[in-house]
Amino acid sequence: MKWYLSLVSLCSFLTVIVLVFITTAYLIKENEVYAKENEEVALGSDDINFPYRKLYTSSIPMQNFDDDYEYQISNPPKERITFEHKELFKAAINRAASKYNLKIKDFDHGSYRLLKNGIEYNLHFHNYRNRVSIFQPLSSSFHMKEIIFSQQKVVNIILPLKGKLSSLSLFLDNLVKKILPIDENISLTIVHFNEGNADKVQSLLKQKLSTVPKFEWKFIPTNETVFSRGKGLSLGVKYGVKSPSDLVFGCDVDVLFLPEFLSRCRSNTIFEHQVYFPVLFSFFNPKLVYSLYDKTVPDILDQLHVSRDNGFWRYYGFGMFCMHKKEFEAAGGIPEIYSWGEEDLIFFEQFRKFPSIKVIRSLDTSLFHIFHSKNCSNVRDKLYPSCLSSKASSEGTQIQLGLLLFKLHEGIDVEGILNKSCTVYGQACPTCLRPFDSVHSEELCTGFRVFHSFPKVNLKVLLFLLVSTSCWSTVLLCHYNSVPMDHASKSDEHQEPGRLQST
Incomplete structure (x- = not known):
């Protein structure tokens, strides 16, 4: 019986090792894909995906604007273009019109987003028949001036x-x-x-x-x-x-x-x-x-x-x-x-x-x-x-006022409702432990935060921990399986034939 247990333990250990290597290889592959997807590949203006083939900000939506209004994700969803933004948009529209012989009056609408090294625009003309993509890089030069202030001033x-x-x-x-x-x-x-x-x-x-x-x-x-x-x-x-x-x-x-x-x-x-x-x-x-x-x-x-x-x-x-x-x-x-x-x-x-x-x-x-x-x-x-x-x-957020409306008109009990669950990275988080705190919601749910940043974990450390854990698990499993069997075999030697031993 012992040779059988040893064989099972050896197979279990080898299986665990194989799984560890497969998992590690998978994580390395995922990490390479993750890094590749976040690699900025600058393209020439003749490329169809100008200015970037694959961009780390591809999930960030562009905000829209027309001649008078800007449409944004944050509230308010629509508001008049500020003077500063109007000057930025006007410069981009003028540049596009002069380069491609378009008329400024034929501008329909545009969209933009701020990247870490510049501003990307999509400008539509002639009832959306023409679209001009513009990337305006930020200047790498810095003009600096230090000013010392006295904090003793009344x-x-x-x-x-x-x-x-x-x-x-x-x-x-x-x-x-x-x-x-x-x-x-x-x-x-x-x-x-x-x-x-x-x-x-x-x-x-x-x-x-x-x-x-x-x-x-x-x-x-x-x-x-x-x-x-x-x-x-x-x-x-x-x-x-x-x-x-x-x-x-x-x-x-x-x-x-x-x-x-x-x-x-x-x-x-x-x-x-x-x-x-x-x-x-x-x-x-x-x-x-x-x-x-x-x-x-x-x-x-x-x-x-x-x-x-x-x-x-x-x-x-x-x-x-x-x-x-x-x-x-x-x-x-x-x-x-x-x-x-x-x-x-x-x-x-x-x-x-x-x-x-x-x-x-x-x-x-x-x-x-x-x-x-x-x-x-x-x-x-x-x-x-x-x-x-x-x-x-000044009363509350849209969600808070909506819940109050439910309470008044539908009799729904909303007391403490926002303390029962929250969502992080599109998944339900068991509890929001610290409402009204200045930290972001993802910091409230530790497990989700760790999972989200998992590809960034040091793979060598992860491999060492997995191998160590697997070895100790195998040793303990062998010991656990062997001790009861030895004890049972010794007990069988003293048991009378034809009589069951109580447990």
Whole structure:
């Protein structure tokens, strides 16, 4: 019997070894195919697949555009072409028309995508009878200039205010707990519009700022009863900021920020040359979105991070700015509009008239707009639809609002529904363990992430682990099979003939 077990064990071991080599060869082959598919093969303009035969970005779709609109995957799916994109498209269309004797008026539509070394275009003319493929390579030269900024420069925060004592309390808590312990080079000027509660506001300021006696702040009361953010900021800059070279941060009471923002405020502004209009991250309605993940709403100061689940970039908002007093006054200040909207856009557009001043417009991951209900009842007629749209977009994502609609109209229980499953690489992932986190969804599902990156695993290490595991498995299998048989044979020697032994 032992020779039989030894033969079986040997065959098992050889089978495992063969399987290991077959698997390794397969992985090596797959890795070569993977590398070959990702190899960029540049082609001449006479090749039908110009500019590349096989491109690593072949799965990335091209975005479309026509004379007036750009169609994109991200929301909104259709929007007017920006000035910068229009110039890029116009240059490509003109180049194609001049080279192939086409008329610009016969342009139908185009598509483009940004590659790591250039922009690829497909341009259609003459009712789609002519298509011109263009590859515009990026320049390999770099023009660089280093600028050293002092992070000791004082940032003067200007805050127009009417009512909203609870929001002011939260703003001051964030200032005292998260900002001042790290960056003391700031000052605060509050321009208060009369609502009969000036004493309460000053009392709250003294109470909250009592723990930071060296912090410089000013309270500027006005006799105005109707709120105008533009007028409040203009008064704050005029009476709260001394020198034309002093740095100003125009803020709102519903906006919170982290210390990193102050550093960006300083490094993105240059006196008489550069101003900063950050794009802030606006939170959704926390009572709606957190319940869908079966989560309790955390403290607001603990929500200050960017996630696709809890907010969106307020791209069309221009109300936050960093600049020096001189640039603010050169633009004529912010218009005094006594209702919702427009004053920030008008102010932003003023800087396009100054050729010597560069506007830095960038997403800022340390600047947040806190969710609050929006009242559109006092908004002018032409801005009323925009106000309602802004109010609706601030509630939640399309999926979150759709689930809420199911709950209201169909009675479906959606509490915690988004915490039960997620999809990564087109496959179902068992659970999303960390909703509202800033990491990507693929990082939530470890197994799927490892599987996805499997071709990149070191094949030598993988082979060593497989062989080692196979050898030990074979040894243990032999030992497991041999011990019971030896024990049984010895027991049979002592068993009486014709009598069964109990087990």
